[in-house]
Each structure stands twice: as structure tokens, then as C-alpha cells.
Amino acid sequence: MLKIDLKDKEKLIDPLFAPLNTGFKAAVGLLSLIIAWGGFLYIRQLFYGLGVTGMGRPVYWSMYIVNFVFFIGISHAGTLISAILRVTGAEWRRPITRVAEAITVFALLIGSLQIIIDMGRPDRLPFTLIYGRLQSPIIWDIISVTMYLLGSVTYLFLPLMPDLAIIRDNMPENAPNWRKKFYTILALGWRGTREQWIRLEKAIAFMAVFIIPVAVSVHSIISWILASTLQPGWHSTIFGPYFVIGAIFSGIGALFIAMTAVRKVLGLENYILQRQYRNLGLLFITMNALWFYFTFAENLGLATGQQSYEMPVLAAKLWGTFAPTFWLMVALMAGAFFILVVPSWLPPQKTKLRYGLPIASTITAFMLVVLLATVRMVPSSLLFLQTITARTVLWVLLVLAIIGILAGFSAWFKSNPIAAKVVASTFVVIGMWLERWNIVIPTTTHPMLAAYGSYTPSLTEISITAASVAGFVLMFIVFFKLFPAISIWEIAEGRVMEQAQSIVVIPQPEASGD
Amino acid sequence: MNFPLEYPIYQLFYWLVNTHGVGSAFAALAGIGSLLGYFLTLRHIRAAKDDPGEVYSYPTPALHHDEETIPHSGNGKIK
Numbered sequence: 001m002l003k004i005d006l007k008d009k010e011k012l013i014d015p016l017f018a019p020l021n022t023g024f025k026a027a028v029g030l031l032s033l034i035i036a037w038g039g040f041l042y043i044r045q046l047f048y049g050l051g052v053t054g055m056g057r058p059v060y061w062s063m064y065i066v067n068f069v070f071f072i073g074i075s076h077a078g079t080l081i082s083a084i085l086r087v088t089g090a091e092w093r094r095p096i097t098r099v100a101e102a103i104t105v106f107a108l109l110i111g112s113l114q115i116i117i118d119m120g121r122p123d124r125l126p127f128t129l130i131y132g133r134l135q136s137p138i139i140w141d142i143i144s145v146t147m148y149l150l151g152s153v154t155y156l157f158l159p160l161m162p163d164l165a166i167i168r169d170n171m172p173e174n175a176p177n178w179r180k181k182f183y184t185i186l187a188l189g190w191r192g193t194r195e196q197w198i199r200l201e202k203a204i205a206f207m208a209v210f211i212i213p214v215a216v217s218v219h220s221i222i223s224w225i226l227a228s229t230l231q232p233g234w235h236s237t238i239f240g241p242y243f244v245i246g247a248i249f250s251g252i253g254a255l256f257i258a259m260t261a262v263r264k265v266l267g268l269e270n271y272i273l274q275r276q277y278r279n280l281g282l283l284f285i286t287m288n289a290l291w292f293y294f295t296f297a298e299n300l301g302l303a304t305g306q307q308s309y310e311m312p313v314l315a316a317k318l319w320g321t322f323a324p325t326f327w328l329m330v331a332l333m334a335g336a337f338f339i340l341v342v343p344s345w346l347p348p349q350k351t352k353l354r355y356g357l358p359i360a361s362t363i364t365a366f367m368l369v370v371l372l373a374t375v376r377m378v379p380s381s382l383l384f385l386q387t388i389t390a391r392t393v394l395w396v397l398l399v400l401a402i403i404g405i406l407a408g409f410s411a412w413f414k415s416n417p418i419a420a421k422v423v424a425s426t427f428v429v430i431g432m433w434l435e436r437w438n439i440v441i442p443t444t445t446h447p448m449l450a451a452y453g454s455y456t457p458s459l460t461e462i463s464i465t466a467a468s469v470a471g472f473v474l475m476f477i478v479f480f481k482l483f484p485a486i487s488i489w490e491i492a493e494g495r496v497m498e499q500a501q502s503i504v505v506i507p508q509p510e511a512s513g514d
Numbered sequence: 515m516n517f518p519l520e521y522p523i524y525q526l527f528y529w530l531v532n533t534h535g536v537g538s539a540f541a542a543l544a545g546i547g548s549l550l551g552y553f554l555t556l557r558h559i560r561a562a563k564d565d566p567g568e569v570y571s572y573p574t575p576a577l578h579h580d581e582e583t584i585p586h587s588g589n590g591k592i593k
Contacts, residue, residue: 001569002569002571003571004571129538129541129542130534130535130538131534131535131538132534132535132536132537132538132540132541133531133532133533133534133535133536133537134530134531134532134536134537134540135531135532135537136537139537139538139540139541142541143540143541143544146541146544146545146548147544147545147548150545150548150549150552151548151552154552154555157556158555161559162571162572166571188556188559188560189560190559190560191566191569192569192570192571193562193564193565193566193568193569193570194564194565194568194570194577195562195563195564196559196560196562196564197570197573197577198562198573198577198578199558199559199562200559200573201573203555203558203559489571489572489573490572492571492572493572493573493574496572496574497574500574
């Protein structure tokens with residue numbers, strides 16, 4: 001029989017067998033309703049065809065493809081981040097790997113489903129497999145996504161196996177019979193012998209190394225599906241790394257939100273600590289900076305090229321139809337960077353929340369006065385300012401107000417670093433969905449050979465998107481009702497390692513001098 | 515310069531990338547290969563023969579002590 005620390009049992013195993021509470025039932029009910037509505041509209045779409053969506057000539061790829069790229073990006077949260085941290089021996093990874101790996105599997109399932117939803121005739125799906133040709137990036141995508149999904153499921157299951165055996169040996173006696181059988185079957189006869197551990201560790205180490213290139217290939221290939229066409233705005237050599245960076249970035253954002261939800265709902269404050277937030281936060285800031293670099297580089301190429309077929313796509317994003325979604329994306333990413341970086345510069349505990357809003361208002365009012373003064377006293381060298389429209393002024397004011405509010409809340413973000421990470425992550429996750437939108441839709445509405453078109457998502461597409469998000473959250477909730485949110489054996493191992501390291505005394509450097 | 519497709523190696527490449535079904539075969543190979551690999555890995559872990567009385571709830575590097583043993587001579591010096 002495998003042993004478990006009593007506190008771990010109380011926090012990680014007992015809640016799995018507790019009766020379902022009202023909050024859980026309400027969440028499952030609400031999410032099921034959203035999924036049922038989306039399912040109904042999907043069946044309707046099957047009957048009436050893709051005409052019920054906003055798609056039409058020349059826009060044949062739209063919201064479902066945006067969702068596909070977005071969810072596959074989110075899937076990089078887990079396996080890739082978990083694998084990188086495991087390979088590099090980052091000890092602080094232990095409490096968050098399970099959540100990260102679960103995100104990967106569920107996001108991949110939902111992401112892959114989007115392709116089937118996008119097909120007007122899903123019965124033709126087998127044709128892509130039967131008649132697949134190696135020259136097509138679509139078949140590369142099928143190969144890499146399949147390998148990633150199977151690898152991620154295995155990578156989730158391998159470290160789960162000892163935990164399943166621990167649950168099997170330590171579950172309450174009054175646990176239902178089906179739960180007893182469930183854990184016994186899934187534990188695959190794990191006993192925890194020395195040889196089993198050695199083999200398991202080797203398998204996990206191999207998978208951690210193997211999954212990294214597979215994960216990178218997945219998002220690279222998704223980008224190549226776009227980049228290997230001649231469509232304006234897509235035919236770019238940096239799309240591969242740009243997509244991979246964006247995927248890891250959105251993945252970390254999703255991980256922050258998920259691990260905070262798990263921490264709060266399951267009361268795991270003693271397991272998921274500030275240390276995990278701080279270290280993952282540093283990686284998040286790096287990815288944020290890289291994302292800005294790639295976004296700038298990508299659009300710089302379009303701007304300086306001045307190609308007649310590419311400029312309309314860029315113009316649509318910078319000041320045309322897609323300007324709101326483009327600049328909202330930029331604002332959200334800049335806001336996330338601000339929240340992650342600026343509060344850490346403030347001196348500790350100098351200001352409190354009650355001062356936040358007055359400070360924000362003061363800064364906003366000050367900026368407003370400066371702006372008005374500038375417009376009234378226009379020197380002859382700045383005559384172009386007289387052409388500023390009311391709409392432009394409103395936009396500028398909005399941006400200034402957001403900056404002012406963020407500045408005002410900096411002290412609060414400083415004293416609530418976990419909440420700050422969640423706010424920044426929410427900005428990033430929304431921003432990354434918008435980024436996928438800004439990549440897919442402006443190009444499909446501005447094709448090279450056909451007349452330009454427009455696209456507005458229909459109720460069907462919006463509902464199916466909401467149902468996809470609900471499906472992702474539902475899988476997450478149900479999974480963590482059946483399995484521990486934290487790897488029990490990895491935590492126990494981490495404690496022993498930490499204890500051993502604390503015994504080692506590092507000597508001070510020898511003083512040098514006269 | 516000769517046209518590349520005159521050479522058998524390029525003809526083979528052309529056939530590989532342009533023939534429908536070859537990509538499908540690669541996809542099937544990747545899927546079946548992955549599944550088989552993971553199944554065999556789990557079977558290998560499960561089948562480990564060891565002293566059933568000696569079980570551990572978690573591993574540590576000490577678990578690998580036998581693998582890293584350096585043969586010593588009797589006087590304590592490494593052989």
C-alpha cells in the first residue's frame with residue numbers, strides 16, 4: 001500500500017470524494033446549457049449549410065479557424081511549458097504541471113473540433129486522410145496535431161499513474177464502487193517498486209524531450225498553412241516563430257488563470273505559492289516582449305514593402321475596418337506588460353487601493369488639460385493638429401484614461417500580485433484571440449485575386465465559440481473532480497529534495513584584503 | 515543544366531509528395547506508431563519485476579544508487 005502525507009490526503013484526495021456542492025452543480029449546469037445551445041446551432045448548421053454563418057465569397061475561413069489557431073495556441077500552456085521546466089530541472093514547476101498538462105489535452109480536443117465544425121460537409125473529413133498528399137501543409141498539420149494530442153495524453157497520464165495508485169490505496173472506505181474500480185483500472189497495477197519508478201522516470205524524461213519539438217512543429221505548421229499561400233499578409237517567413245511565441249504567450253496566460261482558479265476553488269494556497277507566480281511571471285514578461293518584437297517585425301515588412309496587394313490588408317488593420325480589433329489587441333498587450341512590470345518598481349506599501357482611483361482620475365484629468373491646451377495653442381509648425389476630428393480626440397482620451405487607471409491601480413497590483421497576474425493574463429488571452437482574428441480575417445476579406453468582401457460573425461458562430469469555451473471549462477472542472485489537481489508524488493519528492501538541500505551549508509566567500 | 519526530373523531520385527521525391535495516399539500513409543504511420551509506442555511504454559512500466567514488498571510513494575535520486583555505483587577496490591581507491 002502506498003503512503004501519503006495526511007495533510008496531502010486531506011487537501012488533494014478527500015475533496016475528490018466529497019459530495020457535489022451547489023457551486024459545482026451550478027457551474028456544470030450553466031456550462032452544459034451553453035454547450036447544448038451551441039450543439040443545437042451546430043446541428044442547424046449541418047442541415048442548412050455554412051450559409052447560416054457569416055462566411056461567404058471571398059471569406060471562407062473565419063471565426064472557427066480563429067478559434068482553431070487560438071485553442072491550439074492555448075494548448076502550448078501545458079505540455080511545452082511543463083516539459084521545458086522539467087527538462088531544465090526547475091523545481092518550482094511541481095505544483096503546476098498537472099494543471100498545465102490538463103489544459104493542453106482539453107485545448108487540443110476543442111481546437112481540433114473547430115476544423116470539423118468549420119467543414120460544411122464533415123462527412124468528407126475522411127477524404128483529407130485517404131487522399132492526403134505530402135506536399136500539403138494540411139497533412140503535415142494532421143500528422144503533427146495527432147502526434148501532439150497522443151503525446152500530450154500520455155504525458156498527462158504518465159505522472160498521473162502513481163497518483164492514481166495512491167488514490168486507490170487511500171480513498172475513503174465509503175467511496176462508491178465504481179470509483180474504486182475506476183482508479184484501480186487506471187492505475188494499471190502500479191505498485192511503486194524501485195524498478196517501476198526507474199522505468200517511469202525514464203519514460204517521463206523521454207516524453208519531456210520528445211514533446212518539445214512536436215509542440216513547436218504544431219504551431220509552426222499551423223502558421224505554414226497560411227504562410228505557404230500567396231495571400232496578402234500571410235506569405236511571411238517569420239510566421240512560424242511568431243505563432244510559436246504567441247502560442248507559448250497565450251498558454252502561460254491560460255495557465256495563470258487556470259492555476260489561480262484551482263488554487264482558489266480547491267483551497268491549495270499552501271501548494272501553489274507566490275514563487276510559482278513570480279517565476280512564471282518572469283517568463284510571461286519575456287514572452288510579452290518577444291510578442292511585441294515579432295508583431296512589429298511582421299507589420300514592418302508589410303509597411304515598407306508597399307506592395308499593392310498587401311497594403312490594403314495593413315491599412316485595414318491600422319486605420320480601416322479592423323483598426324478597433326488591432327489596436328484593442330495592442331492596448332491589451334501593452335496593458336498586460338504595464339501590469340506585470342510597472343507595479344514592481346513602486347516602493348512597497350506606500351499607497352493603498354483607496355488612493356488608486358483618485359490618482360487615476362488626477363492623471364487622466366492632467367493629460368486631458370495638456371491635450372486641450374496643445375490643441376488650442378497650435379503653433380504654425382503643428383497646423384496639422386487643427387485637422388484632428390472629435391473621434392480621434394475621443395480615442396486618445398480613452399487610451400489616456402486607460403493609462404491613468406492602470407497607473408492609479410499600480411499600488412493595488414503591487415500589493416495583490418496574484419490578482420495582477422490574473423488581470424494581465426485575461427488581457428493576454430483576449431488579446432491573443434484578437435491577434436488570431438487580425439491575422440485571419442483581414443486577409444480573407446482582402447484576397448489577391450477576387451473582389452474584396454466583408455465579414456461579420458453570425459449568431460451561430462458566436463454561440464458555437466461560446467460553447468467551445470464552455471466545453472473547455474467543463475472538461476477542466478470535471479477532470480479535477482476526478483483527479484488531483486496537483487501531482488501528489490511530485491510534491492512529496494520536492495519536499496524531500498528541498499529538505500536535503502537545506503542541510504547543505506554553502507560557505508561564505510573568503511574575505512580578501514590586506 | 516538538366517531538368518531535375520530526369521534523375522530517378524527527383525522522380526521518387528516527386529512521387530512521394532504528389533501521390534495521394536502517401537501523406538495519408540505517413541499520418542497513419544505517425545498515429546499508429548505513437549499509439550503502439552505509448553502502449554508498449556505503459557506495458558514496460560507495468561511489467562517491472564521487483565521485490566513487491568519494497569514500495570515507494572515517490573522517487574528520489576537515491577533510488578538510482580545502484581546504477582551510479584562506481585566500482586571500488588578494497589582500499590577505497592577507484593579502480
